[in-house]
Amino acid sequence: MNWRAVRAVAAKDLLEVRKNRMATWSILGLSVFFSVGMPLLIGLLPFAAGPSGGDLGPFEQLTRLLPPGQQDLPIGSRMVVLMLGYFLAPLFLIIPLMVSSIVGAESFVGEKERGTLEGLLFLPATDLELYAGKVLAGFVPAVAAAFLNFALYAVMVNLVSAPIVGGAWFPTVPALALAAWVGPAVALLGVSASVLVSTRVETVLEANQVSGLLSLVIVALMVGQGSGLLMLSLPVLFLIGLAIYGVDVLLVRFGAAVFSRDRLMARA
Amino acid sequence: MATAIAADGLSRSFGTVRAVDGVSFEVPAGEVFGLLGPNGAGKTTLIRLLAGVLLPGAGSARVLGLDPWTDGPGVRRRCGVLTETPAVYGRLTARQNLGFAAEVFGVPLPEVACRVNDLLARFSLADRADEPVGGFSKGMKQRLALARALVHDPELLFLDEPTAGLDPAASRQVHEMVGGLREEGRTVVLCTHRLVEAEALCDRVGVLAKGRLVALGTVRELSERLLADSPVALSFLDPVSDAVAGEVGAVPGVTVEERGERHLLLAAPDDEALAAAVGAAVGAGGRVVAAGRREHTLEDVYFALQEAAA
Ligand SMILES: Nc1ncnc2c1ncn2[C@@H]1O[C@H](COP(=O)(O)OP(=O)(O)O)[C@@H](O)[C@H]1O
Ligand SMILES: [Mg+2]
Numbered sequence: 021m022n023w024r025a026v027r028a029v030a031a032k033d034l035l036e037v038r039k040n041r042m043a044t045w046s047i048l049g050l051s052v053f054f055s056v057g058m059p060l061l062i063g064l065l066p067f068a069a070g071p072s073g074g075d076l077g078p079f080e081q082l083t084r085l086l087p088p089g090q091q092d093l094p095i096g097s098r099m100v101v102l103m104l105g106y107f108l109a110p111l112f113l114i115i116p117l118m119v120s121s122i123v124g125a126e127s128f129v130g131e132k133e134r135g136t137l138e139g140l141l142f143l144p145a146t147d148l149e150l151y152a153g154k155v156l157a158g159f160v161p162a163v164a165a166a167f168l169n170f171a172l173y174a175v176m177v178n179l180v181s182a183p184i185v186g187g188a189w190f191p192t193v194p195a196l197a198l199a200a201w202v203g204p205a206v207a208l209l210g211v212s213a214s215v216l217v218s219t220r221v222e223t224v225l226e227a228n229q230v231s232g233l234l235s236l237v238i239v240a241l242m243v244g245q246g247s248g249l250l251m252l253s254l255p256v257l258f259l260i261g262l263a264i265y266g267v268d269v270l271l272v273r274f275g276a277a278v279f280s281r282d283r284l285m286a287r288a
Numbered sequence: 289m290a291t292a293i294a295a296d297g298l299s300r301s302f303g304t305v306r307a308v309d310g311v312s313f314e315v316p317a318g319e320v321f322g323l324l325g326p327n328g329a330g331k332t333t334l335i336r337l338l339a340g341v342l343l344p345g346a347g348s349a350r351v352l353g354l355d356p357w358t359d360g361p362g363v364r365r366r367c368g369v370l371t372e373t374p375a376v377y378g379r380l381t382a383r384q385n386l387g388f389a390a391e392v393f394g395v396p397l398p399e400v401a402c403r404v405n406d407l408l409a410r411f412s413l414a415d416r417a418d419e420p421v422g423g424f425s426k427g428m429k430q431r432l433a434l435a436r437a438l439v440h441d442p443e444l445l446f447l448d449e450p451t452a453g454l455d456p457a458a459s460r461q462v463h464e465m466v467g468g469l470r471e472e473g474r475t476v477v478l479c480t481h482r483l484v485e486a487e488a489l490c491d492r493v494g495v496l497a498k499g500r501l502v503a504l505g506t507v508r509e510l511s512e513r514l515l516a517d518s519p520v521a522l523s524f525l526d527p528v529s530d531a532v533a534g535e536v537g538a539v540p541g542v543t544v545e546e547r548g549e550r551h552l553l554l555a556a557p558d559d560e561a562l563a564a565a566v567g568a569a570v571g572a573g574g575r576v577v578a579a580g581r582r583e584h585t586l587e588d589v590y591f592a593l594q595e596a597a598a
Contacts, residue, residue, distance in 0.1 A: 028391035039379040139375020141341045143392045144365035282343045285336060286302060
């Protein structure tokens with residue numbers, strides 16, 4: 021494997037993404053919405069204001085799941101911790117998923133639309149190197165965006181909630197595990213799926229639609245199953261990550277196996 | 289002399305279209321070889337096959353001694369390709385475009401910056417080197433694409449319609465560059481449907497029609513083989529008189545094909561007959577100012593071939 025060629029292809033794509041307004045603004049918007057908007061919103065909800073908070077019914081029960089240290093907080097503060105630290109945090113996985121799909125969807129069909137695909141295929145890289153470069157091009161910014169956003173989210177959560185909780189408390193250990201272990205797995209999922217799509221469609225629009233749809237399905241699964249995710253034990257989180265990596269390996273291997281220069285060229 | 293390209297029965301179809309159909313030819317190292325043919329003749333497909341970017345349905349080839357289908361990267365590392373649409377990235381600067389190619393082609397790291405600067409200067413792009421290429425004119429993009437094709441100092445160049453869509457000044461620049469490549473001893477395969485271009489630049493040409501190679505050789509060889517003797521023109525100072533026309537027409541083997549105001553177009557089998565015709569004209573009082581054969585152009589050859597193939 022000629023890693024210099026792989027890295028060059030990835031770096032070139034990254035440079036292009038940085039100069040692509042549509043892509044950068046989508047990514048920026050998503051980040052601001054998730055990492056700044058959501059913590060602010062939750063922090064400003066009425067129950068966060070006072071210690072009494074009124075009757076929160078069944079949610080009162082849920083806050084019993086919080087770690088012992090946070091059980092003594094007033095009910096309003098407990099709700100904020102529950103929402104920011106446990107319910108919303110898993111949604112953070114949307115970021116690596118979306119960033120990797122946005123970049124991955126462009127990978128081949130984007131070059132085709134802009135008339136550079138033929139030149140790409142005439143490069144001395146092997147089929148595998150080209151494919152690896154494109155996967156890397158989506159994976160790296162997705163993981164970087166995820167980590168940056170996680171840090172930003174942590175700062176915002178603490179800013180919003182420290183006064184009512186009595187100090188900085190986020191990230192929790194499960195949240196860290198989610199970001200460090202599951203986040204990259206999801207990034208790889210997004211990029212391997214969207215690169216595959218990108219070799220098989222005719223326009224960038226189609227690629228975005230198909231990989232957007234795929235992401236939506238995964239997001240729906242996450243919202244359904246994910247809200248309680250951080251209540252799970254670390255070993256279970258580890259297994260979930262492992263399962264996603266398993267799917268990644270299959271997808272990447274499949275993508276590499278069916279990737280063919282001849283096929284791409286013949287369709288161009 | 290070493291052989292740069294040897295193709296043997298190369299074929300490739302797309303669905304029912306036989307884009308390249310049993311093509312065999314050789315190109316010695318250092319030659320500028322023209323691939324001629326109208327749009328859809330199979331020129332681009334043939335280049336893609338030779339560079340190992342497309343797989344053949346049948347046949348085989350050696351390019352720089354390598355098999356393009358088992359060692360495509362090896363072939364491409366030593367080839368420069370100018371694609372039909374210049375493969376430059378509009379969002380990147382000229383420098384970034386060349387830097388990218390230098391990396392992928394494995395130009396030694398310490399040499400990259402220097403090589404890129406040299407090419408920018410050589411192709412007159414230095415003062416716009418750090419601007420996004422999207423704003424460049426077509427001619428500038430083409431120069432950049434040519435610079436990119438040369439970034440790894442390739443022995444063999446495939447130029448796919450390098451002057452398509454360029455204005456005459458930009459076309460001439462490209463022609464001069466091709467001349468430069470020849471002087472540097474590189475092998476060049478030039479695809480074109482511009483006959484004047486092929487005639488001016490190529491040592492030999494291959495003519496493709498509907499995927500088949502219908503002729504191969506120098507322009508002179510092709511015209512000798514394919515066309516009747518080229519006509520001879522006699523030009524006079526004064527209007528051609530009946531006496532002059534009659535005397536010339538009476539020379540054995542010579543026929544007057546066209547009589548103009550001050551010229552005669554003749555069919556003459558050889559220079560002996562031509563000299564006799566000139567003598568006859570002068571003898572009849574004609575004041576001859578010029579006599580010469582009009583060489584067949586590649587255009588004549590080309591249309592004869594396309595007609596034969598239709
Ligand atoms: N990828 C492809 N899919 C289907 N048909 C193709 C493809 N590439 C070329 N062809 C067909 O093959 C023939 C030769 O095309 P091409 O090699 O591009 O010719 P040229 O470069 O001489 O204009 C044409 O009929 C063209 O339509
Ligand atoms: Mg063509």
